[in-house]
Each structure stands twice: as C-alpha cells, then as structure tokens.
Amino acid sequence: MRSIYGVLIFVFFLSSTALAQKNKVEGKVIDPQGTPVSGASVLLKGTVRGVQTDLQGNFEIKDFPAGKYDLVVSLVGFESQERSFSIGEKETKNLDITLTEEEYLLSEFSISASRGILGQGNMPEVSDFQINAGKKNEVIKLAEIDANLAMNNSRQIFGRTPGISIWENDGSGIQLGVASRGLSPNRSWEFNVRMNGYDITPDPMGYPEAYFTPPMEVVEEIQIIRGASSLQYGPQFGGLMNFVLRKPDKSTRFTAESINTVGSNGLFSTFNYIGGTEGKWNYTAYYQKRRGEGWRENGFFNTDHAHVEVNYAASNRLKLGYEMTYMTTETQQPGGLTDAQFGENSQQSSRSRNWFNTPWFIPSLSAEYLVSPNTKLSWKAFGTFAERNSVGFMRPINQEDDLGNRQVDRDFYTTYGTELRLQHNYQLFGQEQTLMSGLRYFNGAIDRKQLGTGTTGSEMDFSVVDGDFRRDLDFTNINLAAFAENVLRFNEKLLFTAGIRLENIQSNMEGQLNISNGNPQILTPATRTRTFALLGLGAEYHVGKSTEFYTNFSQAYRPVLISDLTPPATTDVIDPNLQDARGYNFDFGYRGKVASYLNFDLSYFFLNYDNRIGTLAQANADGSIFNFRTNLGRSVSQGFEGYVEFDPITAFVGSSRYGYLHLFASVAVINATYKDFVVTSVSNGEIAERNLAGNEVENAPRNINRFGATYKYGKFSMTWQMSDISETFSDASNTVEPNAAATVGLIPAYQVQDLSASWNVWKQHSLKAGVNNLTDERYFTRRAGGYPGPGIMPADGRTFYLTLGLKF
Structure with a gap:
C-alpha cells in the first residue's frame, strides 16, 4: 500500500x-x-x-x-x-x-439524440488494436444507466444485454457470476475476463474463475464479445468480458469526485476519485471502501479497492503507461440452506464461522507506438499476485456445525504475461483494409493448499493448528499464442473478416494429494503439452447507414482445467489422453437504429461444445471399481437473442417539454441440451451406464427476459426493470426433487423488479436512490455443491440505497 x-x-x-x-x-x-x-x-x-x-x-x-x-x-x-x-x-x-x-454510420459508436437510448451500444468495426466487425458484441455504458453501482448489481447492469444468466448469491458485489448461451455462471469462468485489455483472473488456461471485480463506479464501459472473440483473446466459449475503467480526464488539470452510498443492512460505501492532464502527463486514482452486514444472517462484508494509472507521452509517437490495482476483502459466508429452511426463512443461516478472503494485486505496464500513420503497436505486460482463502465448517448443510476444528483452504497465485499487438491499415479495392496481429506469452503458477485443520474459533483466521495441509499441490501453465485477423472491405456496404490463432499450452502438476493414516499420498508429476489452431470467418452487410446484417463462425476451446487434473481420491484415474474441450460459435443477426428513437439487435446463435469432461465408473481386473476422468460427450446451445429499445415520444411527437419515455426489452430463448454424454453409476458393485442425450444442460434457463422503462426529464431519470427467468436444473441428470443436502434439484422460475432514480443537481453533483427487489421476491439461482454453500444460495430480498455524488 x-x-x-x-x-x-x-x-x-x-x-x-x-x-x-x-x-x-x-x-x-x-x-x-x-x-x-x-x-x-x-x-x-x-x-x-x-x-x-x-x-x-x-x-x-x-x-x-x-x-x-x-x-x-x-x-x-x-x-x-x-x-x-x-x-x-x-x-x-x-x-x-x-x-x-x-448522420453517421452504425460502424461508429452510436449515441441516440433522444437522450435516453444510451446505456447499450455496439463497438465500432475496428477500435484500437481490436477487430469487432461481424461479431456479436455489446457495450454497456455504466454512466448512462440507473442502477445500484455501489453494490455492482448485476441484473441491472446487464439488464439490456440479452441472454446473460446471473448467479445472484453474492449480495456483497465482490464477485460477478455471469454467463451466456447456456454456459455456467460460476465466477464468470466461461468468459475471458479482462480489465483495460489485460487478464485479471488467476489463470485463463487453468483456473479462469474471476474472484476480482472492479467497482462499477469507476467502470466506464463493459465490452462483451460473444464466442467470436476466441481468435484475438483465446478462451473461453463464452467470449470476452472487458471492464474498461474511466480514463484520466483529458479536459482539465485536476478533477475530484466523491460518491457515497448508504443503504439497507448497514451498507456504507465511499468511492473517491481524482484525475487530470498536465502537459505530457495524465493520471487517475481511486479508492473505494464498502462494508455492510448483508441481507442474510452471518453475511458481513468489508472490502477495499485502490487503483492508480499514470500515462506519459514520451514523444509524439510513443506513449507509456503504468497501472496498479489492489483489493482486499473480508467476507463472512452465511452458507447454504435446505429446501425446508429456505421455505421457512430464506434470511436464516446455520453457518456463523465461514469466512472468505481474496487479497488481489494487479500491476500493468503498457506502451503504444505509432510506427506510421497507418501502422501502430501496442504492448502490455501484466501480472496477478493474489490469494483465495477460506475457512469454515464444510459438511453438508443438513449437518449441524459441531463447533470443532474448521477446514482451511488457501490458493496462492503468481502469474505474469505480456501481449504485443500490431494494427496496420492499407488500401485495396479502393477501400481501407485493416490487419490485426498479435503475440502472447503467459506464465501462471498456482500453489494450492487445502484440507488444513483450522481453529475452533468463529473469526476470520486462516492459521492451521498443526502447521500443515493434507493437500499441497503445485500447478503451472505456460501459454504461447499468435493470431492474425483481417478486415477486407469490398465496398461501403460489404466486408468480410478472416483470422487464425495458434496456441501452445504446457501444463504441469505435482504435489501431495492427501495424507492417509499418516502416509502422504503423492501424485505422479504430470506434464501435458498441446499445440493447435483456431479458425474464424465473419461478414457484415450494411443495409443503410444505420442498420446491418452480421454473421460469424469461430472455433473455440476450453483448456483442461486444474479441477479436471486433480482427482478427488487417489483411486481415481485421469485419462492420459484427456483433451481440451473444442467446439465453435456461430452467429447471424441484424442490428442498428432507426432515426433517434429505436435501437435493436436481433440474432440467432449456435454453440457446439464438444469433448466435455466428466467421470465414468470403471472396473479393474480384480473387480474393484475406480473413477475414470475423461472426455464424455457433447452439448449444443442454440436460440434467439434480442434487444429492442424504443422511444415512443420522439417517434410520434418529435420533441417534448415533458420529458421522454424509453421502453426496452432484452429477450433470450435458449435451448441447451446434451447430444451425447455417457454417465455411469454403481449399485451393488455393478456398473450401470446411461446416456444424457436430450437432457437440458444444468444452470441454463430456457428463457431469460428483462423488460424496463426509463423516464427522463431534464436532469432527472427513473428506471423500472423486471427480470423474468424460467426454471432450470442444477445437475446434468435433470433432478427435479431435491436431495437432503439441497445440492441438486429444480431451481424454480422467478420474477424480480428494481426501481432506480437519479437527479443531477448543482451542476455536476448528483443524487441517486433505488429499491432492489421491489416486491421482496424470495428466490434463488444456485444450488452449491461446495463453498460458499453447500446447499441453496438465496438471493437478496428487498433492499434500499441512497447515493450522493459530488464532483469538483
């Protein structure tokens, strides 16, 4: 610090x-x-x-x-x-x-003159060191939406982005759990999660879980590119989610801002920001403190975020930059509930001794060099030095805490990487064409210490009473990648994109799995190396200056993860030929705007997810049974994603002295099913085999619909939003009746409403207020098999917030 x-x-x-x-x-x-x-x-x-x-x-x-x-x-x-x-x-x-x-083309970032259709847009065909043409993409402008940004309220932030499923079990706002197209929202691990274009997860190749989320009060926009981002960014199937932080203010030497929020359950948040430009230098820095008791019992949280960015124009052609971000958290985890407990009182908690902590430090260096008016280079170097720590009573939720020694699990992440990108514009067919290419190196090391015997206390204490962990594993991933993608414009209406990405991944695992009867169980060190290529094609056809058809086909992959390589027991066997999950994304859509009163994006998608990994029961020659982890089969997600926002007053009246009303709908119909997925079970020593073909993919609601209305009058704005989410299954077997531990079973459909308002007063100052979960709906989106459960993880009931923003 x-x-x-x-x-x-x-x-x-x-x-x-x-x-x-x-x-x-x-x-x-x-x-x-x-x-x-x-x-x-x-x-x-x-x-x-x-x-x-x-x-x-x-x-x-x-x-x-x-x-x-x-x-x-x-x-x-x-x-x-x-x-x-x-x-x-x-x-x-x-x-x-x-x-x-x-009148401007859709290829430019569109902002509606009606002053209300601002929160959701699309990326230009080519932005700095990034090709977006032909790809399904969205840009969420945080400053233009009414939402509880102090708590990173996901369903409001992603309200206009179709098909985003959300795990709403972390009311502290520390972690986002989002996904799209039938993929798992578990800590957003199916997205390639970045901040300002560089990695912020522990290891995209081996442990892509996003434990860190920047405060939404400093996020200028969220860029989402669906699976077609695989050429430029690599994994995962879900595509790219990039948090772009507010850049240094280029209009003044110094500006300062303080945003302070109070709310239900002892919520207090203070966000303080400075920034400016002086000659060749510009800078920005923020600090956020957020704490509260949480909506549920035993739901305390206390977080600190700090960030600094400094840029220097070393010459007319060279710009240098440095960023560093630090986060520390103290979170009490209320644990899961059984179905009976949830029905009685979803705010209750039977786990008072579970704590979670994620110190996170992310430094980054950058340089941008203009080789010529048509050619420029970008270089980024970044690292993640972080921890994931938990302590608690981890038995099934239907077992009472015996107040004995707790379990301690700790991960230590030391990762670093660098990316070099080149953007070159050239003339062909009388049109400007763009070539984008890049090189990437990444080295990730994870030291995993689990199954430690903790204290019998109730505070956040990660000490181990016997000084040792029964599980102590070391993982490393080294990744080399190169890509090239080209935009080929034939005329002002038609363009094509084509690209290739080459990947080399080397994974290593060694260490101690457990201690049994005093004897260490040592894993055989394993190294896996693979090299492969990904291909992609896309196209756009501009119907007019403001609407276009787009389509894209891109191969994708998900590397074998640490969890896939770690057997839960020493009798389990990992397939030595275990393959990365492979597949592809396909999009076809029509998007654009009509005058200044209608924005839309309507599309069909198809996601093929092959080589999904699972476990089969196998028999040894002596008749004993062991579990064999291997590639089991394939799933397919396909459906419709639609976003429409309409301003009827501008459409029928033109201008209004009484304000404007904006109606929006974000609709997704998702059919995510297994096509061929063999599973086994053991009964009385006999192995029974069946195929899950036709079953719905778990955690994939068929309908994800969000509707809303925004009224704007001068500097006042108010937004009502309703989320209408259909039921889904929590396991691949599509179990309807819950088990005693509540880890499997149906996740019912739900509707939840939010109301938020903002008023800019006294020039640059503002007041914001809102009610989240307006009707106090009792619902849940997740059944957890382990931490932070196990059991049902209830979403928050009705809460209130009030924000005062001061800018100088």
Missing part, C-alpha cells in the same frame, strides 16, 4: 505544478448555434497527443515539439474537422473549431 500512497502524492504534485512548456495550441469547439461542445476529441494527427474539450468547449495541448501539425476534432454525431497549423518554440496558437451535425 505504501507504493500506492507514493503514486497518489506524485499525481497530486503533477496536478498542482506547471511543467516546462515548449508551446501550446488552445481553442474552443462550438456547434453551428454557438453552443460549446463538451467531450469532443481533439487530436494531433499522427501522434499520441490528444485531449477532450471541457464543459465550456475549451481545450489545450501543450509541451510538444515545434513543427507542422494537423488538428483533428471529432465527436459522434458531428462531422470531423481537420485544421492544419504550424507552431514554433514557446508559441501559443489559438484555433477555434465549429462542428456541424452529421
């Missing part, structure tokens, strides 16, 4: 100290009516130097070499302006710019 405080002092120094200036270009950006245009991008063409206009439309760029430049001013909805100028040493040049409104 000392290093964080040191950087904070440094950026404060930057904000108050004027650096030596070589020269300066300044001016004001207005529209044809003379109104200042704020938030416009002002860039010195062919360089990395750029700023944004402030609330009065003013801008300044200083401390750059003398010479001749082209100043480019742009903002979505306006025609870009380019102005040439020359400047000498220590000279100040004044350039005022007038922007004219323009």
Whole structure:
C-alpha cells in the first residue's frame, strides 16, 4: 500500500505544478448555434497527443515539439474537422473549431439524440488494436444507466444485454457470476475476463474463475464479445468480458469526485476519485471502501479497492503507461440452506464461522507506438499476485456445525504475461483494409493448499493448528499464442473478416494429494503439452447507414482445467489422453437504429461444445471399481437473442417539454441440451451406464427476459426493470426433487423488479436512490455443491440505497 500512497502524492504534485512548456495550441469547439461542445476529441494527427474539450468547449495541448501539425476534432454525431497549423518554440496558437451535425454510420459508436437510448451500444468495426466487425458484441455504458453501482448489481447492469444468466448469491458485489448461451455462471469462468485489455483472473488456461471485480463506479464501459472473440483473446466459449475503467480526464488539470452510498443492512460505501492532464502527463486514482452486514444472517462484508494509472507521452509517437490495482476483502459466508429452511426463512443461516478472503494485486505496464500513420503497436505486460482463502465448517448443510476444528483452504497465485499487438491499415479495392496481429506469452503458477485443520474459533483466521495441509499441490501453465485477423472491405456496404490463432499450452502438476493414516499420498508429476489452431470467418452487410446484417463462425476451446487434473481420491484415474474441450460459435443477426428513437439487435446463435469432461465408473481386473476422468460427450446451445429499445415520444411527437419515455426489452430463448454424454453409476458393485442425450444442460434457463422503462426529464431519470427467468436444473441428470443436502434439484422460475432514480443537481453533483427487489421476491439461482454453500444460495430480498455524488 505504501507504493500506492507514493503514486497518489506524485499525481497530486503533477496536478498542482506547471511543467516546462515548449508551446501550446488552445481553442474552443462550438456547434453551428454557438453552443460549446463538451467531450469532443481533439487530436494531433499522427501522434499520441490528444485531449477532450471541457464543459465550456475549451481545450489545450501543450509541451510538444515545434513543427507542422494537423488538428483533428471529432465527436459522434458531428462531422470531423481537420485544421492544419504550424507552431514554433514557446508559441501559443489559438484555433477555434465549429462542428456541424452529421448522420453517421452504425460502424461508429452510436449515441441516440433522444437522450435516453444510451446505456447499450455496439463497438465500432475496428477500435484500437481490436477487430469487432461481424461479431456479436455489446457495450454497456455504466454512466448512462440507473442502477445500484455501489453494490455492482448485476441484473441491472446487464439488464439490456440479452441472454446473460446471473448467479445472484453474492449480495456483497465482490464477485460477478455471469454467463451466456447456456454456459455456467460460476465466477464468470466461461468468459475471458479482462480489465483495460489485460487478464485479471488467476489463470485463463487453468483456473479462469474471476474472484476480482472492479467497482462499477469507476467502470466506464463493459465490452462483451460473444464466442467470436476466441481468435484475438483465446478462451473461453463464452467470449470476452472487458471492464474498461474511466480514463484520466483529458479536459482539465485536476478533477475530484466523491460518491457515497448508504443503504439497507448497514451498507456504507465511499468511492473517491481524482484525475487530470498536465502537459505530457495524465493520471487517475481511486479508492473505494464498502462494508455492510448483508441481507442474510452471518453475511458481513468489508472490502477495499485502490487503483492508480499514470500515462506519459514520451514523444509524439510513443506513449507509456503504468497501472496498479489492489483489493482486499473480508467476507463472512452465511452458507447454504435446505429446501425446508429456505421455505421457512430464506434470511436464516446455520453457518456463523465461514469466512472468505481474496487479497488481489494487479500491476500493468503498457506502451503504444505509432510506427506510421497507418501502422501502430501496442504492448502490455501484466501480472496477478493474489490469494483465495477460506475457512469454515464444510459438511453438508443438513449437518449441524459441531463447533470443532474448521477446514482451511488457501490458493496462492503468481502469474505474469505480456501481449504485443500490431494494427496496420492499407488500401485495396479502393477501400481501407485493416490487419490485426498479435503475440502472447503467459506464465501462471498456482500453489494450492487445502484440507488444513483450522481453529475452533468463529473469526476470520486462516492459521492451521498443526502447521500443515493434507493437500499441497503445485500447478503451472505456460501459454504461447499468435493470431492474425483481417478486415477486407469490398465496398461501403460489404466486408468480410478472416483470422487464425495458434496456441501452445504446457501444463504441469505435482504435489501431495492427501495424507492417509499418516502416509502422504503423492501424485505422479504430470506434464501435458498441446499445440493447435483456431479458425474464424465473419461478414457484415450494411443495409443503410444505420442498420446491418452480421454473421460469424469461430472455433473455440476450453483448456483442461486444474479441477479436471486433480482427482478427488487417489483411486481415481485421469485419462492420459484427456483433451481440451473444442467446439465453435456461430452467429447471424441484424442490428442498428432507426432515426433517434429505436435501437435493436436481433440474432440467432449456435454453440457446439464438444469433448466435455466428466467421470465414468470403471472396473479393474480384480473387480474393484475406480473413477475414470475423461472426455464424455457433447452439448449444443442454440436460440434467439434480442434487444429492442424504443422511444415512443420522439417517434410520434418529435420533441417534448415533458420529458421522454424509453421502453426496452432484452429477450433470450435458449435451448441447451446434451447430444451425447455417457454417465455411469454403481449399485451393488455393478456398473450401470446411461446416456444424457436430450437432457437440458444444468444452470441454463430456457428463457431469460428483462423488460424496463426509463423516464427522463431534464436532469432527472427513473428506471423500472423486471427480470423474468424460467426454471432450470442444477445437475446434468435433470433432478427435479431435491436431495437432503439441497445440492441438486429444480431451481424454480422467478420474477424480480428494481426501481432506480437519479437527479443531477448543482451542476455536476448528483443524487441517486433505488429499491432492489421491489416486491421482496424470495428466490434463488444456485444450488452449491461446495463453498460458499453447500446447499441453496438465496438471493437478496428487498433492499434500499441512497447515493450522493459530488464532483469538483
């Protein structure tokens, strides 16, 4: 933490100290009516130097070499302006710019003029070092939606994103559990989860569970690319989920913001942010503190987040950056419930001694270099130094806590990686084409210590009374990858994409599995190496300037995970030829906007998931039974995803002095079934075999529907939202009647409503308030087989929150 405080002092120094200036270009950006245009991008063409206009439309760029430049001013909805100028040493040049409104293509990030259809958009065909053309993608703009951001409320944040299933059992907001297209929401592990483009999970190749989530108050947008992201990012089947943090303010030397929230069950959250630009430097930093008692008994949480980012324009062509993020948590886990307990009182808890802790440190270095006006390079180096710690009574939930020694499990993650990307634009067929290529190296090490004998106390204490863990395993994953993808434009309407990714993965496992009768059970060290290629094709056809058809086919994979390589017992056998799960994603859709009052994205998807891993009972020559972990079969998810948002007032009236009403629907119909999946059971020493073909995939609701309405009047906004989720099964056998431990059984359908409002007052200050789970629905989305259960994990009932935001 000392290093964080040191950087904070440094950026404060930057904000108050004027650096030596070589020269300066300044001016004001207005529209044809003379109104200042704020938030416009002002860039010195062919360089990395750029700023944004402030609330009065003013801008300044200083401390750059003398010479001749082209100043480019742009903002979505306006025609870009380019102005040439020359400047000498220590000279100040004044350039005022007038922007004219323009009808723009869908390939630009669309913002509706109706002031309400803002929270959900699509990514441009090509963004910095990223090809998005032909891919199913969404951009969630956090600042434009009414939601409980202090608690990272997932169903509100993803309310307009069709097909997102959510495990709503972590009311603390520390971890997100989301998935799409019939995949498992378990800590979002079917997504490739990144922040600002770099990894934040322990190991995407071996343990992709997302224990860390940045505070939504600092997230500018969430980028989601479905399975077609596999070429540029690798695993997983679910695609990419990238949290883009708010960048340093380029319109001022210094800005500060404080967002403070209070709410039900002792909730208190304070988020404090600074940022600014001074000459060649820009910086940002935040600190968030959040704590509360939780909606359920024994649900205490206490979290701290801190982040610093500093960027430096070393020259007109080279920009350097450094980021570091730190999180620490203290979470009491109320555990699961039986079905009877849930029916009696879903707030109760019979586990008062279960605790969870995840210290997380993520540093990152970056560089961006403009080789030429058409070619640029991006380099990122990153690491994750973190822990996952738990202590508690882990027996089935229908067994009473005996108040004896608890079980301690600890993971230690030490990972680092680097990615180099090149973006090159060239001319062909009279059109600008784009080639994207990249190299990746990743090294992940996990030290897993489990089955430790903990204390008999009730506090968060991860000490082991005998000083040892019965299970002590070491895993390493080394990944080398290279990719290339090209956008080929034939004319203004039609484009194709094609790409390939080459992967090499080396996994190693060794250590002690358990101690039996005082004798250590040592695993035979195992190393697995594989090399393979993934292919992808896509296309877009622009029907007009604002609508398009898109389609994509991309191969995908999921590497064999640590859990797949770790037998639960020494008698179990791992298939030496165990293969990574392979398959593909296919999308076909139509998206766009009609004038300024209708946004839509309607699509069909098909996800083929082959080589799914499971366990079969096998017989030895002597008749003894053992479990054999191998690739068992295939599942398919297919269906419809639709998002529509409509502004009837703008459509039928045009403008209104009484405000605007925006209606949205996010609808998904998902048919996720097993096609061929052999399983076995043992009865009276005999092995019985059956096939799950035709069974529904577990944790895959057939219908995921969310509807809402937003009313906007001036600086006031209010949103009502309803989530309507169908029933689903908790296991692949599609068990309906729950077992005694409540780990399997039907997960019933539910409806839950939320109401949120915001009011921007006193210029940049704001008030926000809301009610989550308006009707106090009692429901659950998950039956856990282990931690943080086992048993039913209830979702939160009705809660309230009030937020005051101050900006200076």
